[in-house]
Amino acid sequence: MKTRSPFLNYIAEYMLVRQYSLRTVDTYLRWIASYIHFHNKRHPASMGDNEVERYLEHLVLKQNVAPRTQATALNSLSFLYKHIIKNELSLNLNFARSKKQAKLPVVMTPEEVKLLMTHLNKRYYLIAGLMYGSGLRVMEAVQLRVKDIDFDYKCIQVWNGKGNKHRIVTLATELILRDPQK
Numbered sequence: 001m002k003t004r005s006p007f008l009n010y011i012a013e014y015m016l017v018r019q020y021s022l023r024t025v026d027t028y029l030r031w032i033a034s035y036i037h038f039h040n041k042r043h044p045a046s047m048g049d050n051e052v053e054r055y056l057e058h059l060v061l062k063q064n065v066a067p068r069t070q071a072t073a074l075n076s077l078s079f080l081y082k083h084i085i086k087n088e089l090s091l092n093l094n095f096a097r098s099k100k101q102a103k104l105p106v107v108m109t110p111e112e113v114k115l116l117m118t119h120l121n122k123r124y125y126l127i128a129g130l131m132y133g134s135g136l137r138v139m140e141a142v143q144l145r146v147k148d149i150d151f152d153y154k155c156i157q158v159w160n161g162k163g164n165k166h167r168i169v170t171l172a173t174e175l176i177l178r179d180p181q182k
Contacts, residue, residue: 003029003033005033007043008029008032008033010084011028011029011032011080011084012025012029014083014084015028027072027076028075028076028079028080031072031073031076031077032044032076032077032080034073035051035052035055035073035076035077035080038055038058039051039055044080044081044084044085045085045087048081048087048089049089049090049093052074052077052081052089052093052095053093053094053095054095055073055077056070056073056074056093056095056096057095057096059073059098060095060096060097060098061096065098066098067097067098067099069098070097070098074093077089113132116128117129117132126175127141127142129172129174129175130144130156130172130175132172133171133172133174133175134156134169134170134171134172134175135169136156136158136169137161137162139161140158140161140162144156144158149171150171151171151176154170154171154173154176155168155169155170155171156168156169156170156171
């Protein structure tokens, strides 16, 4: 996660030592770098609330970003000023907020899912079935161990999932092989 900027390298190292996920580190670094470039490569320590407000408004008015994207940018900059610069942003920032409508997710019908599952290679069928039938996230499915599956109670124990939390999910009965001889 090396960049050409010693400042961004310092931020990455700071976050990794505190066990931030690699995705979070990468996302925050991208937003912080974008903020610095937007202000003609001025150091963030020489800027403050006004520059953050201008940057966030630019994201909405010129780049037409979604509300969550703008919120991610704000969280990145808030982290920068709170933990790195040690000068927190004001709680009363005044900037144009994105009002872009959130897109509704495209949902597959049960028939479409069945059709998709019939076309999957055997190698990917089980992991796709676990993700769809039990609601596992990608990393949860990839890191799943046999000892985490309880066939008697038809459940799966997920350890250190999103947010480092543990949870129990149901095991889709369609994925249980009833008779190994068949």
